Amino acid sequence: xxxxxxxxxxxxxxxxxxxxxxxxxxxxxxxxxxxxxxxxxxxxxxxxxxxxxxxxxxxxxxxxxxxxxxxxxxxxxxxxxxxxxxxxxxxxxxxxxxxxxxxxxxxxxxxxxxxxxxxxxxxxxxxxxxxxxxxxxxxxxxxxxxxxxxxxxxxxxxxxxxxxxxxxxxxxxxxxxxxxxxxxxxxxxxxxxxxxxxxxxxxxxxxxxxxxxxxxxxxxxxxxxxxxxxxxxxxxxxxxxxxxxxxxxxxxxxxxxxxxxxxxxxxxxxx
Numbered sequence: 001x002x003x004x005x006x007x008x009x010x011x012x013x014x015x016x017x018x019x020x021x022x023x024x025x026x027x028x029x030x031x032x033x034x035x036x037x038x039x040x041x042x043x044x045x046x047x048x049x050x051x052x053x054x055x056x057x058x059x060x061x062x063x064x065x066x067x068x069x070x071x072x073x074x075x076x077x078x079x080x081x082x083x084x085x086x087x088x089x090x091x092x093x094x095x096x097x098x099x100x101x102x103x104x105x106x107x108x109x110x111x112x113x114x115x116x117x118x119x120x121x122x123x124x125x126x127x128x129x130x131x132x133x134x135x136x137x138x139x140x141x142x143x144x145x146x147x148x149x150x151x152x153x154x155x156x157x158x159x160x161x162x163x164x165x166x167x168x169x170x171x172x173x174x175x176x177x178x179x180x181x182x183x184x185x186x187x188x189x190x191x192x193x194x195x196x197x198x199x200x201x202x203x204x205x206x207x208x209x210x211x212x213x214x215x216x217x218x219x220x221x222x223x224x225x226x227x228x229x230x231x232x233x234x235x236x237x238x239x240x241x242x243x244x245x246x247x248x249x250x251x252x253x254x255x256x257x258x259x260x261x262x263x264x265x266x267x268x269x270x271x
Contacts (some may be wrong), residue, residue, distance in 0.1 A: 024220040033184045039065045040181040047170035076181045082114045116179040152163035195270035205246045205259040215271040224264035
């Protein structure tokens with residue numbers, strides 16, 4: 001992150017508490033994990049709806065996942081993070097006051113996820129990457145409207161097959177991704193759970209966050225009451241700090257403006 005490239009953090013709406021939790025990843029690995037988790041959940045949701053429109057949406061998410069996993073070795077990154085959390089959690093076993101049963105359950109779950117991911121093998125996505133059907137859709141997807149029925153009659157034919165056939169196909173494709181995406185979902189949960197939360201106030205709508213040099217932060221979480229219609233924008237001032245300013249959302253026709261009043265918010269830094 002740089003001063004000239006502010007980033008609006010991703011929101012997670014907590015309707016039960018009436019707050020919106022905005023999340024900002026602080027390194028490339030966490031950014032990729034969060035994008036992959038988002039796309040996978042969207043693909044799962046859309047693939048279970050028995051309409052051709054939802055199938056198109058699920059296909060788009062699936063192709064985005066393939067694009068991300070092609071650019072980097074996500075399996076290796078996930079295994080490294082699993083090992084890091086293993087080492088960290090094992091250190092807690094000898095500490096007093098630890099819920100031993102809960103810790104044992106978490107460690108066992110990590111072991112299962114690690115085993116599933118290792119057993120999947122390094123070429124676990126090769127069947128999807130080698131699919132001529134998916135590659136044809138991927139190629140045309142780069143063109144706006146390029147997956148129309150006259151561009152891809154085979155795709156159009158598949159979209160008009162019985163819903164059960166589409167559900168079965170997505171079940172196979174997403175099933176290959178499951179060991180990786182389940183591991184990443186658990187890693188994101190552990191990262192969020194390990195965060196330390198505190199109440200802060202942004203004076204005049206601006207706040208600077210400093211990070212512990214000995215424990216690099218991976219994720220920021222900023223919680224705001226939903227009714228305030230505020231959102232944070234983050235710009236990095238360096239490796240060990242970042243700046244936050246709060247903007248007011250005033251509708252689609254108005255440009256968001258920085259608020260000048262003090263803004264109380266809840267800050268969680270996850271290492």
